[in-house]
Amino acid sequence: MRIKTRLIHGGIEGDPHTGAVSVPIYQVSTYKQEAIGVHKGFEYSRTGNPTRHALETYIAEIEGGARGFAFGSGMAALSTILSLFNKGDHLVVGDDVYGGTFRVVTRVFSRLGLEATYVDTSNLEAVEAAIRPETKAIIMETPTNPLLKVSDIAALADVAKAKNVLLIVDNTFMTPYWQNPLDLGADIVFHSATKYLGGHSDVVAGLVVAKDPKVGEDLHFVQNAIGGVLGPQDSWLLLRGMKTLGIRMEEHEQNARTLAKWLSERSDIKRVLYPGLESHSGHELIKKQARGFGGMISFDVGSAERADEVLSKVKYYTLAESLGAVESLISVPARMTHASIPVERRAELGITEGLVRISVGIEDVQDLIEDLEQALS
Numbered sequence: 001m002r003i004k005t006r007l008i009h010g011g012i013e014g015d016p017h018t019g020a021v022s023v024p025i026y027q028v029s030t031y032k033q034e035a036i037g038v039h040k041g042f043e044y045s046r047t048g049n050p051t052r053h054a055l056e057t058y059i060a061e062i063e064g065g066a067r068g069f070a071f072g073s074g075m076a077a078l079s080t081i082l083s084l085f086n087k088g089d090h091l092v093v094g095d096d097v098y099g100g101t102f103r104v105v106t107r108v109f110s111r112l113g114l115e116a117t118y119v120d121t122s123n124l125e126a127v128e129a130a131i132r133p134e135t136k137a138i139i140m141e142t143p144t145n146p147l148l149k150v151s152d153i154a155a156l157a158d159v160a161k162a163k164n165v166l167l168i169v170d171n172t173f174m175t176p177y178w179q180n181p182l183d184l185g186a187d188i189v190f191h192s193a194t195k196y197l198g199g200h201s202d203v204v205a206g207l208v209v210a211k212d213p214k215v216g217e218d219l220h221f222v223q224n225a226i227g228g229v230l231g232p233q234d235s236w237l238l239l240r241g242m243k244t245l246g247i248r249m250e251e252h253e254q255n256a257r258t259l260a261k262w263l264s265e266r267s268d269i270k271r272v273l274y275p276g277l278e279s280h281s282g283h284e285l286i287k288k289q290a291r292g293f294g295g296m297i298s299f300d301v302g303s304a305e306r307a308d309e310v311l312s313k314v315k316y317y318t319l320a321e322s323l324g325a326v327e328s329l330i331s332v333p334a335r336m337t338h339a340s341i342p343v344e345r346r347a348e349l350g351i352t353e354g355l356v357r358i359s360v361g362i363e364d365v366q367d368l369i370e371d372l373e374q375a376l377s
């Protein structure tokens with residue numbers, strides 16, 4: 001089955017009791033037992049719920065892993081993964097991962113004795129050099145936000161295997177429609193399903209898939225022990241959103257590609273970052289490891305003032321954090337998502353004051369171009 005078909009027919013289809021074509025919302029906390037311990041596979045909804053189970057089965061199949069898990073947010077998903085580790089364990093983490101990832105590692109799990117070193121994961125030697133005897137995992141994102149830097153998943157998986165550590169990939173930006181880290185050798189893949197998987201700015205959720213059944217077993221233990229699970233209503237919303245992931249991602253990408261090309265031909269734009277452009281440093285690598293380039297673009301309009309002006313003039317781009325929904329969203333990372341990073345570090349990374357990020361939606365691209373044109377002039 002090809003990915004577009006798998007998105008429609010993957011996992012558990014409908015309801016065998018009634019013939020309902022969509023999986024019902026099992027709004028329930030507990031389940032009747034015929035005798036002690038005799039039940040139909042569900043005992044209590046933190047441990048397992050049929051709607052959430054349908055979603056978990058579905059994402060495991062879509063990402064090609066042994067087991068899937070759904071959580072109340074991307075951060076709850078990551079925190080559960082991090083709870084696999086012990087005091088004194090060490091992690092190698094990408095140096096421009098999502099801000100919330102950085103925050104939970106440095107300000108929560110560090111207090112519990114989990115150590116971390118931050119490195120540029122596009123530099124294999126740096127990753128290898130950062131691995132210590134206590135290192136248990138590498139955590140990475142590709143492409144990153146907002147600079148869209150690409151790292152080689154298969155090469156990092158080789159490093160991880162040689163050193164006997166887990167490779168954990170945040171696949172939020174690419175989605176399983178374009179990129180499957182487990183097929184490239186990663187051990188765990190996770191998503192902020194709040195973004196493209198939900199796709200309609202109406203649900204906050206996180207998904208995790210483990211390649212190996214043993215890791216899946218350990219994850220189920222911590223998921224149930226900690227309890228940051230996704231509710232049945234939101235599980236259903238994700239199941240519904242993901243049915244259209246294929247057509248949405250195609251449109252996001254088509255529009256992003258058109259906008260990036262249009263922007264790169266303008267003399268008043270300092271630089272355009274989109275991995276689908278041949279000029280992008282990660283273009284060849286992303287072509288090797290993914291089937292597409294995604295729907296995120298960043299470009300530098302030159303100054304904070306000009307960025308302000310553009311943001312105040314656009315009509316079809318909503319000024320907001322987050323990404324991956326049907327509507328186009330616009331932001332200035334230096335003063336929004338990345339404001340907590342010290343100015344010097346931002347400059348080092350290349351997150352300039354005039355850098356504008358767009359999560360390109362699925363509106364008519366001609367309208368998106370005309371709107372940006374009037375805002376830039």
Ligand SMILES: *Cc1c(COP(=O)(O)O)cnc(C)c1O
Nearest residue numbers: 073074075098170172192194205
């Ligand atoms: C949003 C996001 C997260 C966090 O997910 P939430 O659903 O907001 O908790 C993690 N990683 C990336 C890349 C994100 O964009």
